[in-house]
Amino acid sequence: MKLKQSVLLLAVLGLAVGAAYASDPKIEALARSCNSCHGLNGVSAGPSMPSIGGQSEAYLKNIMLQWKSGKRYSATMGRHFKGYSDEELAGLAAYFSQLPWTPVVQHADAKVLAHGKEATDRCETCHGATGGKPDDAETPRLNGQWAHYLALELEKYRNGEVAMTHKKMRKNAQKLEAADVPAVAHFYAAQPE
């Protein structure tokens, strides 16, 4: 008991070294700083900011490293990640991927939802019918993500000028009509799973 307690303590305080990422306390200490923008446990309370807890490790790691290298466009995030080592970013990806994905289900008009459902036909192969069952680890969950964030993100993919690295996703986003964007965002945001 005594031993277990002190191991726990070391872990909470970020003093243990060499632990696996999942419980690496140094990573937890870094992760606490993310809460200011992404919410406790990566569940965002702000509609323009994404929830990140429970996204897949591969997706998280990929985009964070792309931001650090400057390969991928971001408005704010990239400037942060230049201050982290690759190992820390990998650790953060592992850490947030192990938290539960917590959809914040947002209600919308039936008409908007119907429009959104139709417009997401072509998205289904990769994102699943509701955005909650991505077909591979590089694809993020969309169900219960904030609608406002999703719409802004789609704007990035649709804007031909900023560096969004995933060509197929970009093409798909560009095929949407402008009026589809909010409907699609509300559709995914309304899905519990």
Next chain:
Amino acid sequence: MNSFNRRNFIKAAIAAAPASAFLTLPQTAHAGKKASVVVVGGGYGGATAAKYLKLMDPALDVTLVERNPIYTSCPLSNEVISGHGKIEDLQIGYDGLKKRGINVLFDDATGIDAAKKTVSLKGGKTLNYDALVVSPGVDFNYTAVEGYSEALANSSHPHAWKAGAQTLALKKKLEGMQDGQTFVLSVPKGPFRCPPGPYERASQVASYFKHHGMNKCKVIIADANDSFSKKGLFEQAWARQYPGMIEWVSGANGGQVVKFDAASNTASSDFNAYKGDVVNIIPPHHAGAIAKHAGLTNDKGWCPVDMLTMESTLHKDVYVVGDACVHGDLPVYAAPKSAHSAATQAKVAVGAIIAKLHGLPAPEPFFVNTCYSITAPGWGFSVVHVYRVKDGKLVYIKEAGGISPVKMASEEQLVLQRKLEAEYAIGWLKNIMADAFA
């Protein structure tokens, strides 16, 4: 500004409640009795500290002393003055912290005895602590501007540098203005809370004028300083959105206001007189009064702390976070006085306190800050600071952080970038409020 969706906000906050990310400590190794931590001041620094103390060590006895039952956020309060935001969206109580098992006392801390380790309250109580967090924000030095006073601030001439009643009073004064009139904003010598804040306020005032077709109005910024935060970004925004409307006078050009005459609404420096129809004087400030009273301040009125733990260098077991502290002697890159800095500092202090209570060395700290500013609806930008520990010292990481790009490859990119950051500013606020209070 998007209106605050309270239902979703609460849902998200509740979803986050179990805090499964945190390992919990079975008990505090403190001679059988629970260790007590008292937090003075329930703003961004103090509320975050209280919450994370309890999250990271549920066995702790945590008491928060705050004089107001409702907190009003300064961030995004400039947008309330211009009418783009609502003050209700910036207000929050302490039920969230109470639900987490924190003992919240609405009282005024009137004395700290660092030798006896006690805090005395106006209401008569005396609290014992093993560790104390002090986050009282700022108080103002009214004597620095002759003729200005706390009484004027609370009646006809609000500074509105603490959000609340004065924010609404200044908004009302702005709404009483007519086309062709002048708004004078006086900025004190740094350090002051929110380095980009005054320039954001000037932008929001101009935004109000433009929105109401009052295109002959002027904003004069009489500044005691010779440069300012995100200057290139602000000047670009002003040239695009408010050409000719905002005039900035640097300290070197006589911008430092030392005198105010309320009868003629004139603020003067040693060289110039600025007559306005509305004059908004931001007085210089120092650490909240309790910090000075407790002997936690240096000769400049701020609280020196150990950069790695936030422990006061003047009193043991007292940790000062937020605006009240001077975070290190980094000449150019000292941590700015912002809500984001206060929250990160609070989390670092919490780690150090829990370690110390358990007889362990302090964990390696990590500091990050982001300040967003909005100059007009859909036009926002930011500055990011990242600090890391290298060779036992806190250093600013030059490769990271910095300001949003001033120039981009195309107009389309620039417009997208500014739009995104205007939206993220609002999302940031909701999260940082929830992270402190929910």
